[in-house]
Every structure is written in C-alpha cells, then in structure tokens.
Amino acid sequence: MLTKSSSLMRLVGELKKLPGIGERTALRLAFHLLKSPHNMTALAESLQEVRTRVHACSNCFAVTEDDPCAICTGNRDGGTICVVENSQDLMALERSNAYQGMYHVLEGAISPLGGIGPSDLRIPELLERVGRGGVNEVVIATNFTVEGEATALYLTKALKPYGVKVTRLAHGIPLGSDIEFVDAATVQWALQGRNEL
Amino acid sequence: MLTKSSSLMRLVGELKKLPGIGERTALRLAFHLLKSPHNMTALAESLQEVRTRVHACSNCFAVTEDDPCAICTGNRDGGTICVVENSQDLMALERSNAYQGMYHVLEGAISPLGGIGPSDLRIPELLERVGRGGVNEVVIATNFTVEGEATALYLTKALKPYGVKVTRLAHGIPLGSDIEFVDAATVQWALQGRNEL
The missing domain is CATH 1.10.8.420 (RecR Domain 1)
Incomplete structure (x- = not known):
C-alpha cells in the first residue's frame, strides 16, 4: 500500500x-x-x-511560441487594437471570426481591492504602442465586471490625449436568450442601445 | 496567438x-x-x-513503490485476506481503520458484457495464495454492482474447495442516511440483516 x-x-x-x-x-x-x-x-x-x-508576445503580450506572435506579424489591420484582459478572452474573440485587427493583452484588470493598479498591467506598453502612431481605434474588450469596467474607464481617460477613437464591445441580450430570464441591468442596456431595423 | x-x-x-x-x-x-x-x-x-x-505489489497487486508492499510486509493478520476490485477500494477500507488483515486486488471485476472473465483478473493468484495455506478467512469486498456481485459469487464457488471461511461486507443503510430516501433494495437488505440491540 x-x-x-x-x-x-x-x-x-x-x-x-x-x-x-x-x-x-x-x-x-x-x-x-x-x-x-x-x-x-x-x-x-x-x-x-x-x-x-510558451511565453508572452513582446508586442501584444498574448501567449505565443513565436515572438512576435502570429497575429502581430500576420496580415491584419494594424490601425485597430483590441484590448483584452487575457489570452483566453483573445481566443474567444478570434473564434467569433469578426475581428481583423491587432490585440493587446493587459494580463489582468485594475482591482483596487486586489492591489492591482494600472502600472501592474500592460497599460504603459499599450500607451506606448498607440503613441508610436498608425492606430485609429482602440476597442476595449475587458470583461463586463467591476474590474473590467474600471479598467475600461481608466483606459478611456488615458487614451484621450492620443486622439484615437476609443470603443467598447456592445452590451445587450446574449444570442439564444429568453428575455424573461435576462437580468434587469442587461435589459436596460439592450433598450438604451436599441437599433432601428 | x-x-x-x-x-x-x-x-x-x-x-x-x-x-x-x-x-x-x-x-x-x-x-x-x-x-x-x-x-x-x-x-x-x-x-x-x-x-x-509506482507499480503493482507482486503478492497482493495493490499499487506500491516497494515490492512486496507495506501491507504485505507489515505487522498485519496474515490469516485474513480482503479481496477488492482496485487499489482505490483498498484505500477506502484502510481509511476506516477497521481492518488489520491482508488484501488482494483483483484489478477489475468479472463482466461478461465487457469481455472480462476470471482469468483476466488476479483470481488465479488469489487461489494460489489461499492454496499455500495459513488463510482462515477471505473477506469479499468487491463493489455492490452487477459486476462486483458476479465476481463475489464466482469467488465463493472457487474458494469452496479450499475450506476457508468466505465472508462479504454487510449490506445496509449508510451512516447519516434518511431512510425515506434510501432505495427499496437497500432497505430490504437492512431489514433482513437486522441486529438485536
């Protein structure tokens, strides 16, 4: 035994x-x-x-075996950077096949309670990338959690001086949902963001 | 990426x-x-x-690092052999601290549908151990499933010629159970095996 x-x-x-x-x-x-x-x-x-x-890409900080990674060196739209919290989120966005730009992995989100501030994340590196020029739009795809929203707010302010367009993934009812069971805050967002057909 | x-x-x-x-x-x-x-x-x-x-003990076939294993070489009652389907079951019995004898791991149970017969298990080795003498009792602790019961039945017959006492773990209501939710067959076993207080 x-x-x-x-x-x-x-x-x-x-x-x-x-x-x-x-x-x-x-x-x-x-x-x-x-x-x-x-x-x-x-x-x-x-x-x-x-x-x-496996390590982080020195440009976008996504997990990769090559440096720079396949997305940074690939035939993609260099004028758009999508900011995500981690590589898993990046993979989810890639699975959607709806995005052709670049990425930037923050390696976390701002969390005052967890003692994680902007300098603990890859935010300086993002600002440096945007500062180099050639970027028209930064799509903020941090999670819709308290930390993710705080990070989005911080980034919006931090990116203001660079004069780039800053966008955020749309809130709304998830596909296949029964509206009856969707939480009130999500329904509120969906109503406010309603589109004309 | x-x-x-x-x-x-x-x-x-x-x-x-x-x-x-x-x-x-x-x-x-x-x-x-x-x-x-x-x-x-x-x-x-x-x-x-x-x-x-890690490999199987050459005597009892429990997973072990030493051969023979710590139980086979330990200060235990050599007159009793408890037969289990696998080493996980052996560990569960050891955790009970209620058994001081030896073990024999079958490495499975008889399953006609799965094509597993007595010779595919460590049954010949068990019979050989019992045949060497010095064993008074074989406690059959195979699972209370169709396969486990079939194995117990087979072992009871196979051990008959050796003249050893063959016992089986008691059926009954598990500790902490609400009788209301115990299945009918278990209640039936518990009634048939009732003890005087």
Whole structure:
C-alpha cells in the first residue's frame, strides 16, 4: 500500500493545486493516469514543452511560441487594437471570426481591492504602442465586471490625449436568450442601445 | 496567438483525455498552469516519478513503490485476506481503520458484457495464495454492482474447495442516511440483516 509520502500521493497533491480539482477528483485522475502510462508520459512531456516554449508576445503580450506572435506579424489591420484582459478572452474573440485587427493583452484588470493598479498591467506598453502612431481605434474588450469596467474607464481617460477613437464591445441580450430570464441591468442596456431595423 | 499545433494546444489535448475534463476545463487548467510555471514543472516531474516508481505489489497487486508492499510486509493478520476490485477500494477500507488483515486486488471485476472473465483478473493468484495455506478467512469486498456481485459469487464457488471461511461486507443503510430516501433494495437488505440491540 501507499504511504502519504509516496510519489502517487505527491501527484495527487500537485493535481489538487489545479482550479476546481479536490482530493477525490485528484485521486481519480491519478489512478486513471496510472492505468495509462502512455498518457502519463505524454502529459508530463507536454507540460515541460509548454514550460519551455510558451511565453508572452513582446508586442501584444498574448501567449505565443513565436515572438512576435502570429497575429502581430500576420496580415491584419494594424490601425485597430483590441484590448483584452487575457489570452483566453483573445481566443474567444478570434473564434467569433469578426475581428481583423491587432490585440493587446493587459494580463489582468485594475482591482483596487486586489492591489492591482494600472502600472501592474500592460497599460504603459499599450500607451506606448498607440503613441508610436498608425492606430485609429482602440476597442476595449475587458470583461463586463467591476474590474473590467474600471479598467475600461481608466483606459478611456488615458487614451484621450492620443486622439484615437476609443470603443467598447456592445452590451445587450446574449444570442439564444429568453428575455424573461435576462437580468434587469442587461435589459436596460439592450433598450438604451436599441437599433432601428 | 496560438496555432492549433502549438504546444499549449497539445497540452489541452492531453488534459482532455482525463476523465470528467472537457475542452473548456482543459483550457482553463492549461492557462492556470501557464501562470504558475513552478507548479507546471512540479506536476510534470511528479508524473514522471509516478511513471517510474509506482507499480503493482507482486503478492497482493495493490499499487506500491516497494515490492512486496507495506501491507504485505507489515505487522498485519496474515490469516485474513480482503479481496477488492482496485487499489482505490483498498484505500477506502484502510481509511476506516477497521481492518488489520491482508488484501488482494483483483484489478477489475468479472463482466461478461465487457469481455472480462476470471482469468483476466488476479483470481488465479488469489487461489494460489489461499492454496499455500495459513488463510482462515477471505473477506469479499468487491463493489455492490452487477459486476462486483458476479465476481463475489464466482469467488465463493472457487474458494469452496479450499475450506476457508468466505465472508462479504454487510449490506445496509449508510451512516447519516434518511431512510425515506434510501432505495427499496437497500432497505430490504437492512431489514433482513437486522441486529438485536
């Protein structure tokens, strides 16, 4: 039988550090991996590979293997920069296939309670990019949370001196929603932003 | 940005192979790990370590780092063997602190539909252990599922010629249960097995 200090229990401990994975799930995953040694090796190698290869793009700070990343060097509209909190948000926007410009990843959002100020984020780098010229529009796509909205407000003010157009993703009813169950604030935004057909 | 063939996407693919982890969770875990490179390395090393160190005990087939395992070599009652389907079940029994004998891990249960017969399990090894003598009782602790019950039935018959006492874990109402919500079959077992106070 296994002692508390065994390598399997250490693996359970490492798995437990992952978000949403508790003791029982960690044990189940560890025993599952034990049954498929091939997958265990593949996962370990994959982790090491990500560790050495993946980093932030020096221009837009998206996670990438190449520097600058494929979007910064690609055939995209350099006049528009979409500002997101993290690379996951960037991927969600890319999945929409509705945006052809550049990105800028802030690596977080302003959070006075969490002790995160503008200088802890990639905001100086964004202002520097805009300052270099050639940018017509900055699309602010931070989350619609207290932190995201605070960041959007800060960016709007900070970008004012540069004379670029600053826009924000539209609020409204999500696709496929039953209006009955949409929260009041969202319905209010949707009404205020109503479009003529 | 990341291409489909990037190492991060390969890591997402590996994580998705784990039970109960879909595309979204795998992405979330991958990005979480990306933020803590130390944990990523620790997890990778832990996986490699388990891969090389952990194997089945040659006597009882429990997962172990030493061979024979700590239970087989420990100061335990060698006259009793508790038969379990897998090492997780063994760990659950050990947590109860109510058993001081040996174990035997079958590495599965008989399943005609799944094409798993007695010879695919560690049943020959169990019979050999019992045949060597010194065993008074075999406690069958396979699960109370169709497969587990079929295995228990098979083992009862197979162990008959050896003249050892064969017992089965008690059926009944789980601790902390509201009888109202316990299924009828369990209540029936609990009534039939009622004890005098």
